[in-house]
Amino acid sequence: MHKQIILNLPVRDLDKSKAFFSALGYSFNPQLSGEHAAMMTITEGSIQAMLTTEAFFTSLIDKPLVRAKEGNEVVICLSCDSREEVDTLIARAVAAGGRTPHPPEDHGFMYDQGFEDLDGHLWNLVWTAPPEQAL
Incomplete structure (x- = not known):
């Protein structure tokens, strides 16, 4: 039934996060990326991660953001x-x-x-x- 997994992850600094994951060999889809988010390809066609600024991420949810460094x-x-x-x-x-x-x-x-x-x-x-x- 489901053909893709897309993770949505909040990040503090989008440019630094893109540089970090680029260093691991992952690429980003420029058509699905912008000022507030970047679509990272983990496995072509099946696993992707949308890295979103914390401000944008919190606009999509109705409860507090969990800081991954704290829990x-x-x-x-x-x-x-x-x-x-x-x-x-x-x-x-x-x-x-x-x-x-x-x-x-x-x-x-x-x-x-x-x-x-x-x-x-x-x-x-x-x-x-x-x-x-x-x-």
Whole structure:
């Protein structure tokens, strides 16, 4: 039924957030971006994030904005094709100003690590072995 996931995330500084996620290799759709928001492509055609200024985001909701640096409601988890991709994206996130809240976890069949972006949103990157390797 549903063919896309579009996350809406409030950010304090749209330009800094765009630079942060660009450093991780994500791109932005200029047709769906402007002064108050930017559409970030995570996976072509299926997963996107609309980064919105806090002022614009609060105009869309009827309750207080939760500051992700003060508390968490959600962890955004993205799959990766390899352990190396997890490590590479984590290194890029840290180099761009993010932080890692915990060390990598290696369970043999699954490898993951997370990062916190500039606004405190938590992202987890995970690789899982193909079924034939997981046995």
